[in-house]
Amino acid sequence: MWTFSEDDHKDALLKRRIKFVVEKGAMARLFKSGTSSRLQEELFRKLKPSSIAKLQSQDEYDRWLSELLEDDCWEQYSRNTLREDRWAYFAKLINIVIYEIASNRELLSGDDWQRVRQWLHLPLDSNVFYFLQQIDPEFPATWILKGMTKEQYWEMQGAARKLAKQYGIPPIWFEDAWVS
Structure with a gap:
């Protein structure tokens, strides 16, 4: 007999978002062939919505993200x-998955979304640069x-934050470049 819980549902939502991002054509080609399922499992272990929701400042978010990116598990x-x-x-992958998690109201509350969206890093690529x-x-x-x-990454994130501040928007809104 199947049992269903809210936690099981949230885990399924998270796994679906991760699968969607990792298996997208352009993203899938960026990682070692044959590792997609394990990469998805690793992202599921590392990117818990509750961990994101606990973050209380941009500095705390930046430290958390930097530690995550510097983990050698990605090798x-x-x-x-x-x-x-x-x-x-x-x-790029982790920033996209975090955005998918944070913007999903079933995974993060509206209040948590309003707080963390200002801190989200821009997934960088040529479309965004252009x-x-x-x-x-x-x-x-x-x-x-x-x-x-690392230095180039932080320089570009800082420049995106500065530009976003001039326009009075969260930097993640520059992700809109993908529909332009």
Whole structure:
């Protein structure tokens, strides 16, 4: 006999969001072949909505995300080397999954969403860089993600936050570049 609980439902929602992101064509090609299921399991273990909801400041969020990205668990899923992929492809993947979690009202409350959306990092790629350089030609874009360093990543996130502040929006809204 099947039993259903709210926690089981939330776990299923989280797994579905992760599966959707990891198996998307463009994202799937960025990671080592044959590791998709294990990568999804790793993301499920690491990205708990309750952990995100507990964060209370941008600095706390940034530290949490940085520690997550610096975890060597990602090496087994890296298509190239972890040094080349960590701040590029893993940062992009994790930022997209976090956005999927945070924006889902069944996984995070409306109050938690309103608080954390200001801190979410922008998933970086050429579409986003092109979009941001249309807004601000001085935006520090790196057109090739592979090999992105921690310093480059934080420089671009800082520039996105600064630009978002000028427009009075959360930086994650620049993800709208994907529909432009």
